[in-house]
Amino acid sequence: AQSVTQPDIHITVSEGASLELRCNYSYGATPYLFWYVQSPGQGLQLLLKYFSGDTLVQGIKGFEAEFKRSQSSFNLRKPSVHWSDAAEYFCAVASPGATNKLIFGTGTLLAVQP
Amino acid sequence: NAGVTQTPKFQVLKTGQSMTLQCAQDMNHEYMSWYRQDPGMGLRLIHYSVGAGITDQGEVPNGYNVSRSTTEDFPLRLLSAAPSQTSVYFCASRDEGLAGPSGEQYFGPGTRLTVT
Numbered sequence: 001a002q003s004v005t006q007p008d009i010h011i012t013v014s015e016g017a018s019l020e021l022r023c024n025y026s027y028g029a030t031p032y033l034f035w036y037v038q039s040p041g042q043g044l045q046l047l048l049k050y051f052s053g054d055t056l057v058q059g060i061k062g063f064e065a066e067f068k069r070s071q072s073s074f075n076l077r078k079p080s081v082h083w084s085d086a087a088e089y090f091c092a093v094a095s096p097g098a099t100n101k102l103i104f105g106t107g108t109l110l111a112v113q114p
Numbered sequence: 115n116a117g118v119t120q121t122p123k124f125q126v127l128k129t130g131q132s133m134t135l136q137c138a139q140d141m142n143h144e145y146m147s148w149y150r151q152d153p154g155m156g157l158r159l160i161h162y163s164v165g166a167g168i169t170d171q172g173e174v175p176n177g178y179n180v181s182r183s184t185t186e187d188f189p190l191r192l193l194s195a196a197p198s199q200t201s202v203y204f205c206a207s208r209d210e211g212l213a214g215p216s217g218e219q220y221f222g223p224g225t226r227l228t229v230t
Contacts, residue, residue, distance in 0.1 A: 009154075036221075043118075043204060043221035044157075090156060101147070101172065102219065104156035 002027045004091050006105035013081050014113045021076040021108050023091030031093040033074040034102065035065055039087045047089075050074065051096070061085070086112045116140055118222035120205050126228045127195040135190040135225050137205030145208040146188040147172070147219065148180065150201040157204065163188055195229045202226050 003026045013019055025031060032051050036044040048059025055067040065076045074091060091105040121136045139146065147162040149172075159172030163182040177199060179191040188207075192199060203226075206219040 004156075043223045044206075045221075046218050049218065092157075101159055101162060102149075102157070103173075104149075104158070106154055106156045 002031065002093055002095070002103045004093050004103055004105035006089075006091055006108050008108045009106070010109045010111070012111040012113060015083050016080050019076075019078045019081045019085070019110070021089050021091075021110070023074045023076065023105060025072050025074065025091075025093045027072075027093060027095075029096075030067075030069065032096055033065075033067060034092040034094070035059065035063070035074075035076045036090045036092060036104075037061075037087050038090065038107075044090065047076070081110075081112055083112045083114065086110055118205055118207055118220050120203075120222040120225050122225060123223070124226050126230065127192075128230055129196060131195050132191070132193050133195065135192075135203055135205075135227070137188045137190065137222060138186050139188075139205075139207040139220070140186065141207060141209065141220065142185060143207035143209050143220075144185065145219075146182070147206045147208070148178070148188070148190045149204045149206065150174065150199075151204060151224075152201050160190065160203075192227075195227075197229045200227060200229045 005024045034049045035047040038044050047063050048057045050057045050067045088107045088109045090107045092102040118139045144165045148160040149157040151157045158174045161180040163169045202224050204224050205222040208219045
């Protein structure tokens with residue numbers, strides 16, 4: 001069965017510092033991979049997605065993620081965090097062709113210190 | 115273009131009561147889904163639909179019913195609410211895309227449900 005692990009429940013970084021949020025997945029083949037962000041009291045917004053091709057994916061708000069097949073990972077990065085990036089981040093996977101059935105990780109809550 | 119809308123935003127029910135959470139989208143998306151979000155568990159798929167008249171179960175379907183009579187609407191029904199159904203519920207829709215599944219799901223703002 002597919003599963004997603006986000007090992008960091010809560011991360012605090014200083015404004016301007018770099019950020020890396022970890023995501024590992026379990027799946028027999030290469031799944032479709034997604035990162036979503038949820039601001040307090042809001043719905044989820046897609047940051048970026050990976051289906052195939054270039055393993056470094058650029059998303060919105062200056063985020064990027066790198067797919068590493070050998071490590072079954074899809075870590076999210078940002079070179080310089082802004083206070084407005086404070087939110088909860090979710091990694092998700094789906095079978096190719098079945099992306100209406102997303103499997104989510106448990107989320108990482110990001111706090112940004114001034 | 116309002117995207118995905120959900121009503122109500124907040125609801126308190128007593129155990130055993132029934133209610134329907136409404137979800138509508140104006141993007142002509144075929145695929146729609148319902149998720150629940152619980153602390154420490156991420157989002158879990160309840161039910162989904164691949165088009166009008168077609169629904170299927172997700173990961174946690176027990177206690178919930180759905181129907182899809184139109185492309186736009188995908189209501190979620192709780193027939194007899196239980197405290198274990200206290201959660202935040204999100205509806206989502208997805209575009210098939212011209213080149214196949216685009217993958218991006220658009221989420222509504224959520225309904226926060228408390229069952230006492």
